[in-house]
Amino acid sequence: MTNSIPEIRDSELMFVIGSNTSEAHPIIAMEMKRARQKGAKLIVADPRKIWMAEHADLHLQLKPGTDVWLLQAMAHVIVNENLVDREFIEQHTDGFEAVVEAVQAYTPEEAEQVTGVPAADIRTAARQYATTEKAGIYYTLGITEHTHGTDNVYCLANLVLMTGHLGKRSAGMNPLRGQNNVxxxxxxxxxxxxxPGYQPVTDEAARLKFEQAWGVPLSPDNGMNLNVMMKELAKGNVKGLYVMGEDIVISEPNVSQVEMGLNQCEFLVCQEIFHNETTRFADVVFPASCFAEKDGVFTNSDRRVQRVRKAVDPPGNARADWRILCDLARVAGYPMPNYADPGEIYQEMADLTPKVAGISHERLExxxxxxxxxxxGPDDPGTPTMHEGGPAIGRAPFQVVQYRPSAELPDDEFPLVLSTGRTLYHYNAATQTRRDPGPVAKQDQNFIEVNRRDAKRLGMSHEEHVRVVSRRGEIIAQVWVSPRVRPGCTWMPMHFAESRANLLTNDAGDNVTGTGEYKVCAVRLEKLPTSHGAAYAPSELGHPVLNDRQR
Amino acid sequence: MKNEFTIWINGQECVAHEGETVVDVARRVEVDIPTLCHDTRLEPAGACRVCLVEVEGERRMQPGCAWKVRPGMKVTTESDRISKHRSVLYSLYASDHRVDDESLPVETGNGNQLRQLCAETDLIPLEPVAADRVGRPDDVNPYIAFDPELCILCARCTRYCDEVEAVNAITLAFRGSETTISTAGERGLLDTTCELCGGCIDTCPTGALIEKKAPVERPTDSEKIRSTCNFCGVGCQLDLHVSDDRVVKVTSPPPGETMNDGNLCVKGRFAYDFIHHPDRLTEPLIRGEDGVLHTASWEEALQAAAEGLNRVRAKHGADALGFVSSSRCTGEENYLMQKLSRAAFGTNNIHQCAAT
Structure with a gap:
């Protein structure tokens, strides 16, 4: 985030796109709700009628994967109605003219055809965003989890730059981070x-610095991002894998490929707090610690480094993750220093990383x-609002973007679009939340939101179990007939190990970041044999009972 | 800052700003005005009348939590008149409240501010009132309980639910002596718009709303450890209540103190059972020749892991290794993981789920 979370309440306009804020970031949503009560406008762009959309002044219910069209059309309006911040553009940016040219083709009327959002609403959103001073953009994985995720972000950045909504309190570009410490x-x-600190591994000066600090030669080549790594694993080119704290065969897209890769992988180490789907493949499993059992820091969405403190001991012979990593390095032959505590590890990082050089455990106390x-530096109070007085990199480049459709679009065989995501009650692979009674009482099994019209056409009723099939896999899930999704669109959470949404999703990656296209793939729904009646009991589908309070 | 001017509280000159209330200014200059229905996150309600103060020129006493300051205003927060008012008021509240052997409002483990106020005051003995307020004893939600005998109807919980969490799940229901905190159709919270954030418990000043998971018999000697929530990327600050090496309760720091302003969601406040769950991995495991994972010592497991990874590197090169770090782990651990990957094993194939 270029802004800070406490600035949200003073906003005059919030443009929330691809973020189910009230479920994925509930406390940030509370700040947005407060801003709203103080009179701020809320514009929500989301294919689903989520809580935020229901309470918005304007809901742009676009078709999944058409964000570039929507955002380019907004830019088209802002440019052609001369609502741009000419002074900001001249002083702080490069390449605006190319964007002016590029957005000409994206008229609101044509955008309406592609996105399904009325042209008048696109105009209203563009005008209000451009002409409100404290206008902030908030986005999450609905923007990034596309094969054109980077393009989506570029489009948003273009809007921010052409309107000068940067470097001011409550006005900026705010990706909300998914996990506690992404x-x-x-x-x-x-x-x-x-x-550390975004120093490129291909930069020789940076490499020399780290080689000197760590005492060994380092690879000058970029490594594989996770998406590529998983694909190379499936191809048999990654032979050994060390996985700390991620259930990759639930969380990665197109997980049957990942499973195939793990089957042929020569060596897998898992470092976990629970057995999960990935530890089934492990050669060695290290019992690790949860956040309450160790010291350290998490950095949240607004770049805020905050302390994590050990409150209780890890169970049995489990160890803090930082100890395990140090121990393993030494056994493997690398002389990892004898850090007394995580504060010393942080200090080593801070000494090599100008961005956080002024942060230490002592200061955080x-x-x-x-x-x-x-x-x-030690006297630097930190930076609540970034880019005050101009972009940190000097001049910010505009990016010319052209729409590319999602990698897999619905067709006769797979006629529905599936988007996936998180719910309020569960968290990712849900190894934690499914062990607590509240989330389980609210959501005990996987479901798929289906529009009433589609459900009727398919003869499927609310809470009926159906088979969801994509080109990559199939699972059984319960139908939720829901007005939240558009006709032709479905939505499913990714939390349920026995009914993994990621058996269905497409692992086609963004061309820059490799991020998988979790938000758009094509599926069909099939009725299950009726011998079971309309609904299967959860136990028949192998739903685990993980909560010991229920045992 | 908005219009700044001077007011006097108990004869003390104070800087005040347009839009502030008497309580806002008093708290800043550390003049104590008791409150029950006041919460900085909510619009003033002036419902409990505990904060009544004398304002020069006003015939009646006025609620300090709702009374806006004006230039030159003179406020008195302690006087015989105010003491008498408080004594009567607290006595009335206590007569309509479950009390203990000392005739003080009971403590349910969630803090009862009325009890503290009563303990500091000479209460007038009054006949107990048999109020007709009812709770929802059949509500099976696993987290939030309501004890109508401890409710003073200050409506902090319902206002929090409306104004902060904004789901409007609970409301003041019924009239007169039957007035209580309830839901539409008196349904259990699981069947309402409630998102189980527990903010109602957090804001309740008398402990009428309590946690089912951390009930009355919760040890009172628990220690509070400040930490950061391990779920989403907001970074809410938490106080982990620890007793006998177990996390027995999670609360937020007070409003205004940290970035989350006293708020938490259902996961942050309640989803901590996993910490002490019997399924936790407690021993290192090595897959044996039989294809099954067996318990091993740390030495054996570390040796096996190091050998396995080194073997792959020797056979196929460092770039045949991949390291998946974790955005759920700490910054230090992520630093070590990339150092392990780069310095110990020689590859930049290090990533985590930020890309997914």
């Missing part, structure tokens, strides 16, 4: 192309609200 994992260099990077 931001921190990237900041720490757990990416194939960057050392004094800063109860955390420290937001960039924070470059």
């Amino acid at each position: 931001q921190g994992a990237n900041d720490a260099g757990a990416t194939p192309i960057f050392y 004094q800063n109860i609200r955390g420290l937001q990077w960039p924070c470059t």
Whole structure:
């Protein structure tokens, strides 16, 4: 996020796109609700009529995968009605003229044909966004989990730059991070192309710095991103895998390919707190610690580094993950230093990483609200709002984008679009939340939201179990006849191990980031044999009972 | 800052701003005005009357939580008149409240601010009132319980549900002495729009709303450890209540203190059973010749893992290895994982689910 979460309540307009905020980021949604009560406008672009959309001033219910059309049409309106911030563009950006040219083809009327959003609504959204001073964009995986995810982000960035909505309180570009420490994992260099703090592995000066610090020669080549890694695993080119804290055969797209890869993989190490679908393939399993059992930091969506503190001991012989990684490195022959505690590890990273050089565990003890990077020195109070006084990189480049359809579109054989995501009550592979009674009471099994019209046409009733089939796999799920989805569209959560949405999803990746296309694939629904009556009992479908309070 | 001006509280000169209330200014200058229905996250309600103060020029006492400051305003927060009012008011509340052997409102483990106020005051003995308020004893939701005998109808819970969580699941229901906190059709919370955030429990000043998971007999000697929630990317701060090496309850720091402003969602507040779940992995495991995972020592497991990964590297090269780090783990652990991948095994094939 270029802004901070506490700035949201002072917004005058929030443009929320591809974010089911009230379910995926409930506390950020509370800030949005507060802004709304104080009179801020809320514009929501989402294929589903989610809670945020129902409470929005304007809901742009676009067809899945047509974001580029919608956003380019908004840019078209802003450019052609001269609602741009000319001064900001001249002072802080490059390449605007090319974008002006590129968006000419994207008229609101044609956008209506492609996206299903009325042209008048596109105009209203564009005008309100451009002419409101404190206007912030908020987006999540609905923008990025496409083969054109990077294009979607570019389109949003173009809107931000042409209207000068950057470097101001409550006005900026705000991706809301999915996991507790996605931001921190990237900041720490757990990416194939960057050392900590986004220093490229292909940059010789950076490489030399890390070689000197770590005392070994380092590879000068970019590594594989996760999407590519999983594909190479399936092809047999990745022979050994170390997986810490991710259930990849639930979470990755097109998981039957991942399973095939794991079957032929020569060696798999898992570091986990529970057995999961991936540990079934493991050669070695390390029992690890959850957040309550270790010290460290998480970095949240607004770049806020905050402390995690050990409250209880890990169970049995389980160990803190940082200890396991150090122990393994030493046994494998690398002299990992004897860190006394995670504070020393953080210090080593901060010393090599200008962006967080001013952050330390000691300072975090004094800063109860955390420290937001960039924070470059011990006296730097951190950066709640980024890009104040102009883009941090100097001049921000506009990006010319052209619409590309999603990789797999519905056809006669697979006539429905499936999007997947999270719900409020469960979290990812749900190894944690399915062990608590509340989430289980609310959602005990997988479901697929189907529009009333489609359900009627297919002769399927609410709560009936059906087979959901894509080119890559099939699962059984319960039909939720729901007004939330558009006709022709369906939606399913990804939480359920016995009914994995990711057996269906498409692993076609974005051409820059490799992110899989979780939000658009083609499926069909098939009725199940009726010998069972309309509904299967959850036990017949192998639903696990994981909650010990229910045992 | 908005229009700044001076007011006097108990003769003390105070800086005040347009739009602030008497309680806002008093809290800033550390003058104590008791409140029950007041929560900084909510619009003032002036419902409990505990915060009545004298304002020069006003014939009646006024609720400090709702009374907006004006330039030159003179406020008195302690006087015989106010003391008498509080004494009568607390006594009335106590007469309509379950009390303990000391005739003080009972403590349910969630903090009862009325009990504290009563303990500091000479209560007037009054006949107990047999209120007709009812709860929903059949509500099977696993997290939130309501005890109507401890409710003072300040409506913090219903206002929180409307104004902050904005799902409007609970409401003041019925009239007169039957007034209570209920839902549409008196349904259980699982059958309403309730999202089980537990904000109603957090804001309740008397412990009428309590956690089913952390019930009355919860040890009172639990220690609070400040940490960061491990679910989504908002980064809410939590206080983990620890007793006997177990997390027995999770609460938010008070409103205003951290970025989440006292708020948590269902997962952050309640979904902590996994921490001490019997399914937790407690021993290292190595897959044996029989194809089954067997318990092993740490030395054996580390040796096996290091050998296995080194073997792949020796046979196929470092780039035949892949390292999947975790955005659920700490920053330090992600740093170590990429260092392990790059420095110990020589490959940049390190990523995590940020791309997915």
